[in-house]
Amino acid sequence: SSSSTSGRGAFIVFEGLDRCGKSTQVARLVDKLERDGHKARLQKFPDRTTAIGKMIDAYLQSKAEMDDHAIHLLFAANRWECAAAIRRDLDDGVTVIADRYAFSGIAFSSAKGLPFTFCLPPDTALPLPDITLYLTLPPSVASQRSAFGVERYETVAIQTAVREQFGLVANEVKKRHGDGRWVEVSAEGSIEEVESRIWGLVDSVVNGGVDGTVGELWV
Numbered sequence: 001s002s003s004s005t006s007g008r009g010a011f012i013v014f015e016g017l018d019r020c021g022k023s024t025q026v027a028r029l030v031d032k033l034e035r036d037g038h039k040a041r042l043q044k045f046p047d048r049t050t051a052i053g054k055m056i057d058a059y060l061q062s063k064a065e066m067d068d069h070a071i072h073l074l075f076a077a078n079r080w081e082c083a084a085a086i087r088r089d090l091d092d093g094v095t096v097i098a099d100r101y102a103f104s105g106i107a108f109s110s111a112k113g114l115p116f117t118f119c120l121p122p123d124t125a126l127p128l129p130d131i132t133l134y135l136t137l138p139p140s141v142a143s144q145r146s147a148f149g150v151e152r153y154e155t156v157a158i159q160t161a162v163r164e165q166f167g168l169v170a171n172e173v174k175k176r177h178g179d180g181r182w183v184e185v186s187a188e189g190s191i192e193e194v195e196s197r198i199w200g201l202v203d204s205v206v207n208g209g210v211d212g213t214v215g216e217l218w219v
C-alpha cells in the first residue's frame with residue numbers, strides 16, 4: 001500500500017510468558033506483512049548469534065552461571081548492539097517485529113528480586129516500540145506444551161512470578177508512554193484465532209498509524 005512505502009516503518013514488539021505461542025505468531029505476522037507488500041524484518045531477543053548472545057544462550061541453557069545483575073546487563077547490552085540497525089531499518093521504511101524486548105528483561109529480572117530502579121535504566125533511550133502486544137496464556141496451559149521446562153525460568157512458579165511483574169511493566173509503559181503503547185491479547189485458542197486477533201490490532205499500525213520519528217524508551 002502507498003502508506004507503507006512513504007513513511008517510516010512501524011516498530012512492533014511481542015511479549016509474553018515462555019511457550020505462549022509468541023514465536024509462531026511473530027513468524028506468521030512477518031510472512032503476512034511481506035505477502036501484503038510491506039518490508040518487514042524479524043528481530044529476536046535475545047539475539048543469540050552475537051558474542052553477547054552466546055553468553056546469554058549458555059546461561060539460559062544452564063551451561064553457565066551468572067550474577068543476576070550481570071546477566072540483566074548482558075540482556076540489555078544485547079539490545080543495544082542491535083539498536084542502531086533497528087533505527088536504520090525503521091527510517092528506511094522497514095517494519096521491525098521484535099520477539100521479546102526490554103519488557104522481558106525487566107519482568108524476568110524483577111521476578112528474581114532485582115528492583116525496578118536497577119532494571120529499567122540500562123534500556124533507557126532504546127528505540128520506543130510503537131505498540132507492544134502482550135500475549136496472555138495461563139502458566140498452567142503453557143506448561144503442558146512440548147519443550148516447556150527445557151530452559152532456565154521454565155517452571156510454573158517462575159512463570160507466575162514473571163506474569164505478575166509483566167503487569168507492573170505494563171503500568172510503567174502506560175504511565176510513561178500512554179495507554180495505546182501496550183495491548184493485551186489472549187493467546188488461547190487456535191493459531192488462526194490468535195493470528196486474527198493480532199492482525200486486527202496491527203493492521204492500523206502498519207497501514208499509516210505511525211507518524212513522526214521513533215521515540216526513546218523511558219524518556
Ligand code: NYM
Binds near residue numbers: 099
Ligand atoms: N529473557 C529474555 C530475559 O530474562 N531477559 C531478557 O531481556 C530477554 C529478552 O530469556 N525465558 C528470558 C525470557 C525467556 C528467555 O527467550 C529466552 P526466548 O524467547 O525463549 O528465546
Ligand code: MG
Binds near residue numbers: 018019
Ligand atoms: Mg523460551
